[in-house]
Amino acid sequence: MADKAAGAAALKALRKRRGLSLAGLARALISGAADLGQPSLPGVAAVQRSVARWESAKPTTLPDERYQLLLAHVYARSPAGETALGTGSDFAYYLDALGLLGESEGRVCELRSAMLRAATDDGGMFALLAPGVHTGLAAALADPARTDEDTLVGLASIIEDVNAEVGSLPMVRLQVLLAPAVEAARRLLAGPVPESLVARLRVIAVAGAVLAGRLAFETRDDSAARALYTEATREAGLLGQPWTQAGVHMSHALVALYSAPGLDSATRLADRAVRSARTGESTLVRARAHALQAELAARAGHDRQAAAALELAWYDMNADHAGDPAPTAFSAAHLRGFEGVCELYVGDPAAAHDRFARAVGALATPRERVQRAIITTDQALARVRLGEPRAAAELLHDCVAAAAGTGGRVPALRLRQVRRELRPWRRERWAADLDDHLMDMLGA
Known part of the structure; x- marks a missing residue:
């Protein structure tokens, strides 16, 4: 104010x-x-x-x-x-x-x-570290036994700040800012950190590895992404927090959906996420896990399984979230986006379009720019299936700008999917304008 x-x-x-x-x-x-x-x-x-x-x-x-x-x-x-x-x-x-x-x-x-x-640009590797923490971090890296709470708070703040910039900065720049914190957490875990700080450090290491895995995927380094998710899964397993493990599996599943052939790998990871979330303390994480399970079932054409998983997701979404350890993990707006995807693949494209439109309207922050672009491409695909190809192309122009500005891989992949659906109209002037925009901004 x-x-x-x-x-x-x-x-x-x-x-x-x-x-x-x-x-x-x-x-x-x-x-x-x-x-x-x-x-x-x-x-x-x-x-x-x-x-x-x-x-x-x-x-x-x-x-x-x-x-x-x-x-x-x-x-x-x-x-x-x-x-x-x-x-x-x-x-x-x-x-x-x-x-x-x-x-x-x-x-x-x-x-x-x-x-x-x-x-x-200037190589400010620890630009996001709080003032006064540089000396403490240097001492801890030289001797992990000297690690203190302020050092961990500083590392956590870097990861949180980088995560908050997804959608505002190109993914490759975020990698540069994040990498030192991930490596520092890794080195500290390998040393004799004071026992009272180990769990907190492991939480930081998991968050850093998951975000780094996502950024590696976004910049098309799939082997690095797999290694980072393996690291995050191992450390999360040592925490004894099932909801944290579920979060790792879900992020990995979304990466697998776009980097591995077929749906099997992503589905296995989503099922693992649901199993972990069911024994965890976060109903919001559980809602998100069920929603992801529903999307994958819908993509496979399994309408009943998708409907059942969505019902479970809404049950968890409507629960009391007071004291939830992951209060920002999921929202009703995100869930409506998943509902739209399910409608798109095993339901009514008109209903899917309306759900996508409501979901996009609720995602207004810079942090949600990538998610907004993804949902808008799905909205455009629904328009194609409703027989409104030109309206679909108009929606895609905004997505092109978002994909180019962030370097996001998923929006770019979804754009190409919808463009393939528009091939019957490729000689239309509006289709040529979209192709020119795609070539100018994405080179594709």
């Missing part, structure tokens, strides 16, 4: 915490514009007046987009010159201040993504 006076005060406090005068920050902004190859800013005195306006409570003034980016570059580096974007950093504090000043969530996300792109 905006609190403009608090936002202005936060900008002022941040500048002073950096030991910068008004003129000092003005000079940093002018220098930053030159380093970025931007048009020159006015003189120090003029920029200094702008800085003072941003920090004034009456009236409050939001920096324009150009100055927002320049401020982001200033505060994205620590006083020691290291890239620092994680929780507790000056950069995170700066983004919070912009939010208080009334800047939109979308714009704040854009700035964060821009700095993450810059970090991967």
Whole structure:
């Protein structure tokens, strides 16, 4: 919620915490514009007046987009010159201040993504590590017995932050940001970490390996993906948390669906997920496992099994989720998407289309961009089967942009599937326009 006076005060406090005068920050902004190859800013005195306006409570003034980016570059580096974007950093504090000043969530996300792109370009391998954790992590890697809680919190935050950027940044950049945390967790687990921290470290290692496995798959490195899922499955088995094991199996099943021939491998993994989820504490994970089982049954043409699994999924979705250990694991909007897929393969394409439309409308955050694109391709396929090929092509244009922007493999595969369904209309002008868009953005 905006609190403009608090936002202005936060900008002022941040500048002073950096030991910068008004003129000092003005000079940093002018220098930053030159380093970025931007048009020159006015003189120090003029920029200094702008800085003072941003920090004034009456009236409050939001920096324009150009100055927002320049401020982001200033505060994205620590006083020691290291890239620092994680929780507790000056950069995170700066983004919070912009939010208080009334800047939109979308714009704040854009700035964060821009700095993450810059970090991967500059080799900022631990850019998402919280300030002060670098030294502790270095000590722990040299001697795992010195691992402490702050180090684990820092590693977990990297994985969470990278996961939050799926859909906002290309998958290959996310791999660069994630890899150091995955390797650090792996090395710490191999050493004599204090016994009280082993379970927490293993949870982090599992989350990192699953995300890394997904990113490896998205960047078409299937052998690396299989190895990472094998690692995640092994570590999850040592945790004694069935719902965590179920989550690993489900993620692996979705990868297998698109990287292995046929449905057998994915179905086996989905069945393992259901068995694990049934003995776990998370009803939301159990709902998701049943939903995945339903989709695979529908793709195989087994309508009764699909309907039974969906019924179980809704039963779990409608349960009381207070205290669920995985509160963000699944939602009704995601479940409607699975229902749509089942209708598409063993039901009514009109009903499938309507379910997809409702599901897309509920997936609005940048993090859900990839899922939204996947569901929209399914919606387009339903339009084809309803005899509305041109409407299907119109839906696909938005999916092309999402697939190209994220490098997501699944949206691209689903796009090609629908395009094959549109071959009877390949000589239509609107079909040629779609082909041109696909070639321009995806090279296919």
